[in-house]
Amino acid sequence: MARFGLNLVVEELDPEAIEVGYGSGSGRPPFDPAMMTSLLLYAYGAGVYSSRRIAKAAGERVDFMSVVGLDAADFRTITDFLKRRLKALAGLFTEVPRLGQRAGRLKRGQGRTGGGGESSG
Numbered sequence: 001m002a003r004f005g006l007n008l009v010v011e012e013l014d015p016e017a018i019e020v021g022y023g024s025g026s027g028r029p030p031f032d033p034a035m036m037t038s039l040l041l042y043a044y045g046a047g048v049y050s051s052r053r054i055a056k057a058a059g060e061r062v063d064f065m066s067v068v069g070l071d072a073a074d075f076r077t078i079t080d081f082l083k084r085r086l087k088a089l090a091g092l093f094t095e096v097p098r099l100g101q102r103a104g105r106l107k108r109g110q111g112r113t114g115g116g117g118e119s120s121g
Helices: 003-009 034-046 051-060 063-067 074-086 086-102
Strands: none
Touching: 034 051, 034 063, 034 074, 034 086, 051 063, 051 074, 074 086
């Protein structure tokens, strides 16, 4: 599923709204917006919603590492990316279930969690 999510973002979704004005003022090259979007899509699909937990998983879990290519962002970078691109991401995220169904990777009603995600503690 990690590879599917990354391929979906790269091949199917138009991330133009996320890439417009995307840059780094700190001198360090920014993380690829397609990778960051894929990371968020995969994390949310895996029931990981906290930026801190996403960053931790990207450094420890092989499935998350396959999305970030061993170049994990810290939690602040993930949070900032999400805050700055929330409207654009919301539009892209609504497309994912439809594209997953079209690709035969997601059935109607699948993808919603009924628990088993993160705990609030």
